[in-house]
Amino acid sequence: HTVPVALPGKSYDVVIGRGALGDQAGRIRALTKNPSAIVADEEVWKRHEKALRAVLPDLPVIEVPSGEKSKSWAEFERVSELLLAMGVERGGSVVAFGGGVVGDLAGFCAATLRRGCKLVQVPTTLLSQVDSSVGGKTAINTRAGKNLVGAFHQPSLVVIDTEFLGTLPRRELLAGYAEVVKYGALGDEAFFDWLEQHGGGVLTLDDAPLSEAIAKSCAAKAAIVADDEKEAGKRALLNLGHTFGHAIEAEGKYDGRILHGEGVAIGMAMAARFSVREGLCPPGDADRLERLLRRAGLPTRLADMGSIETTAERLVDHMKQDKKVESGALTLILLRRLGDAFVAKDQDPSRVLDFLAEETHLP
Ligand code: NAD
Ligand code: ZN
Known part of the structure; x- marks a missing residue:
């Protein structure tokens, strides 16, 4: 299945199915030709590194501790500094690999890095596959509440591979x-x-x-x-x-x-x-x-x-x-x-x- 998201000047596709990640290898590589990086949930990386590495063998990866606590100022700062140190540039992409926590955090980093670089969402929870990876809302949590600092930043591509759900609790x-x-x-x-x-x-x-x-x-x-x-x-x-x-x-x-x-x-x-x-x-x-x-x-x-x-x-x-x-x-x-x-x-x-x-x- 391919679901188009129609937005003036920033339309993108959501590609869904078992094996979608492998099928979309060409498009993902094209989006990461300029210096780019992966931001991955550490649990997801442990289980599914191989699948993503088959598509993107050389990109540097930043692992993020799993859990809501990673949607924080501290992680936003750490990940942003690492992305810059890795040389990720405006023409490059942040590849978010994990559930909604990583999607929201990496998405917000992509929205603000050099005033906005590209974002590729590879969601791995059912919630992130049907909700958070589509639509362009990104955010972190603050002391005043959840999702109170963020940005609208649409991804360039969303790849939903249902294979990942096999390991989801x-x-x-x-x-x-x-x-x-x-x-x-x-x-x-x-x-x-x-x-x-x-x-x-x-x-x-x-x-x-x-x-x-x-x-x-x-x-x-x-x-x-x-x-x-x-x-x-x-x-x-x-x-x-x-x-x-x-x-x-x-x-x-x-x-x-x-x-x-x-x-x-x-x-x-x-x-x-x-x-x-x-x-x-x-x-x-x-x-x-x-x-x-x-x-x-x-x-x-x-x-x-x-x-x-x-x-x-x-x-x-x-x-x-x-x-x-x-x-x-x-x-x-x-x-x-x-x-x-x-x-x-x-x-x-x-x-x-x-x-x-x-x-x-x-x-
Ligand atoms: P999550 O990202 O915390 O993932 C849930 C747990 O599943 C984590 O422990 C993670 O390590 C683990 N996990 C992820 N993929 C796995 C896999 N394939 N196999 C095994 N374990 C796996 O939670 P979530 O439910 O995906 O997302 C919740 C977040 O999404 C919240 O922060 C919420 O605010 C946000 N959200 C955002 C939007 C939006 O529009 N941006 C919409 C809805 C929710
Ligand atoms: Zn919800």
Whole structure:
């Protein structure tokens, strides 16, 4: 599969499939003819160095410790200084090899190195394959919060080789699958139906359904990004499940007790239940969403994450701190039905509080 991302003056391809890395060797080499370097997640490098070396035998590599803590000022500085010492120049590329952490960090380095050099994304987690490698958002974390310093910087090529998912821990795979479900829920009921049929094959990594699901997800993201690159409107739909989800993640203190995709799964189910409670969405649609997530093995309720203790008040406070807040009222992404999400501005926090009070008391 090839999914084009159409952006004036900076269009690029997302190439998806088993063996895509080898198939794209010619294009990757062409993009790295000028001095270039690889930035790799150290765990991914340990397992998959050979595969990347078969395509790029001579590029220098910078290994980055795996985990969210690498999206830091300190790593940004270290990697940038190394890229400069390696002579990476404007006509060259940074090749990001790993999950969303390395993609965001290396992407931000590429965005700022010599005011911008090229970026090639070779994502290795399902989450990064369906979400973070496409669309051009790059960032690091700061003391004030996640992703608060960054840049829009589109890659020149995204190569998604599904082979890498074979070594991904099951829990990480499921977390990425939550974002796949998101694309169906927010804008494509036919894709949601398809996932109800073929989701099992995606999760057992059968090549045909897996590549199909990734391609559909990337195409959905590409269409939204082409329409609204800098998130002036429609791109916000991609945050379905994320405002509730970020609040839940924050209560897990971003320490790995709850993965981003798990927060999104619970957050999407909450957004759907809140939509039902507000009379906006038929209950059957929220049930279908919850069933699909649970069947995959994803959590849909706070109680599913046994170790997380919180209150409705704390969750609403986090939601207010989330960057999607405008003047006290909350902006949420809600559902009219499956496949039809909308940006709901000016949501009354007290109604959200009542809803969460019920939710947090659920068994
Ligand atoms: P990650 O990059 O931390 O990877 C998860 C874990 O899997 C890591 O421990 C990593 O070492 C390991 N791993 C990666 N590939 C592997 C493989 N093939 N085999 C075995 N292990 C492997 O996490 P992630 O879920 O990929 O990304 C999360 C990050 O993405 C967050 O920082 C989030 O903010 C960011 N993100 C960015 C965007 C965007 O638009 N830029 C969108 C969504 C998420
Ligand atoms: Zn997400």
